[in-house]
Amino acid sequence: MFYREAGQYKTNYAADMAVFPLRQDRIGLAVILGIALVGVPLIGNDFFIASVMIPFLVFSLAAIGLNILTGYTGLISLGTAAFMGVGAYSCYKLTTFFPGVNIIVLILVSGLFSAAIGVLFGLPSLRIKGFYLAVATLAAQFFLQWAFVRVPWLFNYNASGAIEVPQRTLFGLPITGASATPETRYFVCLGLVVVLTWFASNLVHGKLGRSWMAVRDMDIAAELMGIKLLNAKLTAFAVSSYFAGVAGAMMIFLWYGGGEANDVFTIRLSFNILFMVIIGGLGSLIGSFFGAAFIASLPTILKFGLPALGVPLTGATAEHVTFMLVGALIIFFLIVEPHGLARLWQIAKQKLRTWPFPY
Amino acid sequence: MKKSSMIKGVALGALLAAGALAVPANAQDSVYFANNAYRTGPFSGSGIPIGDGMRDYISMINERDGGVNGVKVVYEECETGYDTKKSIECYEQAKSKNTIVYSPWSTGATLAAIPRAHIDKIPILSMAYGLSASADGTNFPWVFIPPFTYWDGASLMVKHMAAELGGMDKLKGKKLGLIHLDAPFGKEPIPVLESLAKKYGFELKIFPVAAADMQNQGSLWLSIRRDRPDYLYNQGWGAMNPTAVKEAIKNNFPIGKLVGVWWAGGDDDARAGGPEAKGYKSLNLNAAGQNFPAIQDILKHVVEKGKSTTPKEKVGENLYNRGVYNSMLVVEAIRNAQKLTGKKVITAEDMRRGLESLNITEARLKEIGMEGFATPTSISCTDHSGHSKAYVAEWDGTKWTKPGEWLEPLKDEVRPLIEANAKDYVEKAGNWPKRTESCEKSS
Numbered sequence: 001m002f003y004r005e006a007g008q009y010k011t012n013y014a015a016d017m018a019v020f021p022l023r024q025d026r027i028g029l030a031v032i033l034g035i036a037l038v039g040v041p042l043i044g045n046d047f048f049i050a051s052v053m054i055p056f057l058v059f060s061l062a063a064i065g066l067n068i069l070t071g072y073t074g075l076i077s078l079g080t081a082a083f084m085g086v087g088a089y090s091c092y093k094l095t096t097f098f099p100g101v102n103i104i105v106l107i108l109v110s111g112l113f114s115a116a117i118g119v120l121f122g123l124p125s126l127r128i129k130g131f132y133l134a135v136a137t138l139a140a141q142f143f144l145q146w147a148f149v150r151v152p153w154l155f156n157y158n159a160s161g162a163i164e165v166p167q168r169t170l171f172g173l174p175i176t177g178a179s180a181t182p183e184t185r186y187f188v189c190l191g192l193v194v195v196l197t198w199f200a201s202n203l204v205h206g207k208l209g210r211s212w213m214a215v216r217d218m219d220i221a222a223e224l225m226g227i228k229l230l231n232a233k234l235t236a237f238a239v240s241s242y243f244a245g246v247a248g249a250m251m252i253f254l255w256y257g258g259g260e261a262n263d264v265f266t267i268r269l270s271f272n273i274l275f276m277v278i279i280g281g282l283g284s285l286i287g288s289f290f291g292a293a294f295i296a297s298l299p300t301i302l303k304f305g306l307p308a309l310g311v312p313l314t315g316a317t318a319e320h321v322t323f324m325l326v327g328a329l330i331i332f333f334l335i336v337e338p339h340g341l342a343r344l345w346q347i348a349k350q351k352l353r354t355w356p357f358p359y
Numbered sequence: 360m361k362k363s364s365m366i367k368g369v370a371l372g373a374l375l376a377a378g379a380l381a382v383p384a385n386a387q388d389s390v391y392f393a394n395n396a397y398r399t400g401p402f403s404g405s406g407i408p409i410g411d412g413m414r415d416y417i418s419m420i421n422e423r424d425g426g427v428n429g430v431k432v433v434y435e436e437c438e439t440g441y442d443t444k445k446s447i448e449c450y451e452q453a454k455s456k457n458t459i460v461y462s463p464w465s466t467g468a469t470l471a472a473i474p475r476a477h478i479d480k481i482p483i484l485s486m487a488y489g490l491s492a493s494a495d496g497t498n499f500p501w502v503f504i505p506p507f508t509y510w511d512g513a514s515l516m517v518k519h520m521a522a523e524l525g526g527m528d529k530l531k532g533k534k535l536g537l538i539h540l541d542a543p544f545g546k547e548p549i550p551v552l553e554s555l556a557k558k559y560g561f562e563l564k565i566f567p568v569a570a571a572d573m574q575n576q577g578s579l580w581l582s583i584r585r586d587r588p589d590y591l592y593n594q595g596w597g598a599m600n601p602t603a604v605k606e607a608i609k610n611n612f613p614i615g616k617l618v619g620v621w622w623a624g625g626d627d628d629a630r631a632g633g634p635e636a637k638g639y640k641s642l643n644l645n646a647a648g649q650n651f652p653a654i655q656d657i658l659k660h661v662v663e664k665g666k667s668t669t670p671k672e673k674v675g676e677n678l679y680n681r682g683v684y685n686s687m688l689v690v691e692a693i694r695n696a697q698k699l700t701g702k703k704v705i706t707a708e709d710m711r712r713g714l715e716s717l718n719i720t721e722a723r724l725k726e727i728g729m730e731g732f733a734t735p736t737s738i739s740c741t742d743h744s745g746h747s748k749a750y751v752a753e754w755d756g757t758k759w760t761k762p763g764e765w766l767e768p769l770k771d772e773v774r775p776l777i778e779a780n781a782k783d784y785v786e787k788a789g790n791w792p793k794r795t796e797s798c799e800k801s802s
Contacts, residue, residue, distance in 0.1 A: 024616050040735035047455040051448040052739075099789075149541055156787070159550045159780060160490065162470050166789040177790065178474035256447060256471060263467070263570055264443060283580055316398035319438045340546070 003352040017200060021192035023186030036190055040182050047304075050182040052297050054255045057189040058247050059296040059357060063198050063276040063288035065243025070274070071283035072204055073236035075125050079137035080244050080273045082144035085265030086114040087245025088252040089154045093161045103176050104188065107249040114245020115238040117144070122237025126230060130217075141267050148265065165257050178254045185254045192250060194242060201285055203239065212236050213283070272296070278334055281342025289340035299326060365787075377686045388650040389431040390704060392417070392689060393453030394462040400440035401573060402597030405625050405678060406598055407800045409464070410436060411669040412682020415657045422660040427693045430703050432439060439785055441597070443467045443763065450475065459710040460484050460689060466544035469493075469502075469722065476501045477792050482711040484692075487512075487644055489662055491773075494716065494744035495781035499795045500700070503714045505688060506747035508778060509594070511534050511768035512620050512642055513548035513616040515524075516592045519751050524682040531560035536588030538579070538595060538638060540605055541567040543781075545594045550686040551776060552592075554793050558772075564588055573599040575598065597692035601631030608635045608775045615640065618751065626676040629754040636754055641677075645684045649675035652728030654683065677759045691727075715740060716799040734765050747772045 001319040003024050010016045020026045040053055066080045118344050121140040125133050153159055162223035167177030175206055203209050211232045214222035223229055280291020299322045306313050337344050387727035394413055397406035417434040426432055437449035453461050460482045462495035463469040469489035476483050491510040493502035503634045520529045537552060539545030556563040564586050566579050593603050600623045602680045614639040624641030656676050661667045662674055673679060696705045696713025718737040724730050734748040785791040
């Protein structure tokens with residue numbers, strides 16, 4: 001009824017292979033982008049944009065990164081936060097070395113350093129998999145986190161060990177540093193996330209993505225079909241770490257705006273991103289967004305939204321309630337829909353297509 | 360499935376809208392004051408007494424006097440769990456509610472808030488914590504760090520060590536260990552200790568404790584036993600402190616040589632060591648105990664009326680009184696700002712002026728019922744810290760005592776470092792807002 005593709009004919013291969021074959025989907029995407037580009041900055045106040053939307057975008061990107069590795073290639077990683085850290089610290093070093101280069105370029109380039117480190121720590125994946133690989137990536141988490149604290153060169157010998165984000169501008173408008181408005185930072189985040197999501201979408205729908213999925217489903221069969229495991233696994237690590245690195249740089253430069261960096265990229269963050277991927281839906285880009293909204297934004301919305309709605313919740317109670325609620329919802333979702341929110345979304349769409357006469 | 364997902368969607372949408380509309384109503388005869396708190400997480404052991412003290416003093420002022428000169432202080436806690444991400448949210452929340460002053464209660468949160476506050480024009484009161492360099496008011500007009508900085512504290516530690524050894528010249532060849540939380544907070548004293556070590560010829564050994572290992576310091580104490588420092592300075596917080604006290608006892612480290620920064624002086628921190636913790640020391644900026652008229656007023660007007668969550672016996676503990684001291688500074692600054700501007704309901708800008716010309720004299724302390732509670736403190740345009748006095752408190756097995764006198768930090772050593780560091784910070788930040796705020800005469 002709402003959502004029927006009758007009359008939409010595909011007359012060429014390109015249309016048949018499209019990522020969004022249905023007109024309604026394309027309209028939906030346009031509406032979402034429209035809301036993100038116009039609606040949110042127009043309606044949301046500074047608090048909403050700075051504390052809900054920017055973190056949501058940053059975590060979405062990180063979740064996409066991990067989803068490429070875990071959801072599409074089937075390699076479990078517990079080192080996402082560390083790879084994010086590599087992006088943040090290399091972006092900081094790059095801004096010190098190249099103060100004239102635009103910060104957006106530097107954020108994108110810093111992902112490359114993260115990719116390189118990711119490949120390095122991804123090498124064991126050729127021999128081990130599953131649980132054992134998770135433990136191996138845990139080594140990356142511990143080692144890199146140790147390095148962020150212990151190598152003073154990384155934070156320019158700052159007395160507090162913190163990264164101080166310098167002000168950088170784009171077309172004369174400050175986009176990092178304290179004078180950058182939440183709206184500006186939001187637009188930069190949104191731009192980066194949209195472009196990189198489009199990039200990821202093309203990757204997973206292309207040859208590389210197919211080889212990743214083949215490796216995920218059965219690596220021996222994939223090898224027999226002529227897919228080089230070395231290439232597939234290492235590219236997955238590289239691309240995944242690249243996304244994580246860019247997310248990390250965005251996190252410090254566009255969201256935190258400086259300050260404490262060395263205790264941000266902890267194993268807790270790695271786990272949180274893993275939860276985002278699991279809750280959102282393994283092997284689904286839209287699931288990464290759902291997961292980020294669920295794990296990262298929901299607690300903030302609950303904590304500040306409920307008191308605003310008149311539910312008297314203060315301080316510690318809100319925190320405890322959030323813990324319990326998110327924990328319970330995680331369990332609920334894993335039982336009711338182990339394929340994550342993305343699958344739920346798919347089911348809802350399917351139902352809408354057949355409504356009101358389901359078969 | 361469709362129905363339930365639709366309900367979920369609607370609920371989520373409603374919540375999102377609520378978040379977007381979280382704009383507060385501003386009452387006419389009150390000022391809003393946002394304070395970060397952590398009553399959850401590994402740092403709650405230190406966070407709870409401080410939060411209680413802060414809240415109870417403000418409640419007392421509201422109950423007893425009907426606010427500051429009749430203006431109620433609307434006090435709100437924002438739970439951070441000592442997490443920087445959440446403290447940034449709390450800052451945004453405080454800003455959206457037009458707080459007159461922001462109280463971060465974590466060095467990491469202070470570091471994240473400093474650049475924002477200079478743009479948003481919200482004064483930060485980081486009472487004896489935060490970025491030491493921010494004591495330079497010329498470069499940090501919006502940050503206040505009374506009564507002293509971590510660098511003053513580190514210099515006091517060296518002074519205390521020298522006093523026990525019998526003079527600054529006796530420091531040569533001695534070994535000072537620094538156990539610190541491996542976070543910006545813990546790292547703060549390192550530059551001053553390094554510089555003093557060079558000057559006085561003592562050796563500095565650094566023992567960092569990662570936040571994850573706060574309660575698991577076994578291997579660290581092995582290295583302490585190996586290095587045999589003569590004194591240990593503990594820049595710790597939360598669950599790290601009781602563990603350090605317990606480990607010192609377990610490892611036969613002379614407990615009297617273990618001196619905590621003022622944040623390591625919680626009653627529960629020392630109590631954890633049992634009777635053997637007797638003699639544990641901590642720098643202190645406020646007196647402990649209930650024997651002050653102000654604390655008695657808190658008991659009378661707030662605690663006994665059931666308007667507080669604090670158990671009666673916890674009132675007057677060291678960290679509780681620290682919270683009281685912080686709230687006292689806020690209240691006095693509001694009063695000062697009201698006097699300066701002639702307004703009753705002040706703004707953040709007025710509050711900045713009030714803080715900058717804050718001068719708490721001995722007479723004033725007596726007036727507000729805090730004689731002997733702390734030393735006089737005055738803040739000026741250039742000096743946002745005051746570099747006041749502290750004392751070395753000692754744990755007598757049941758409570759904190761004040762065996763010695765109030766000591767002055769080595770200001771001559773600390774001040775040049777602060778100014779150099781502030782200049783460096785401002786240069787690195789690039790395009791740091793120049794101070795345009797005019798200087799307020801001390802009242």
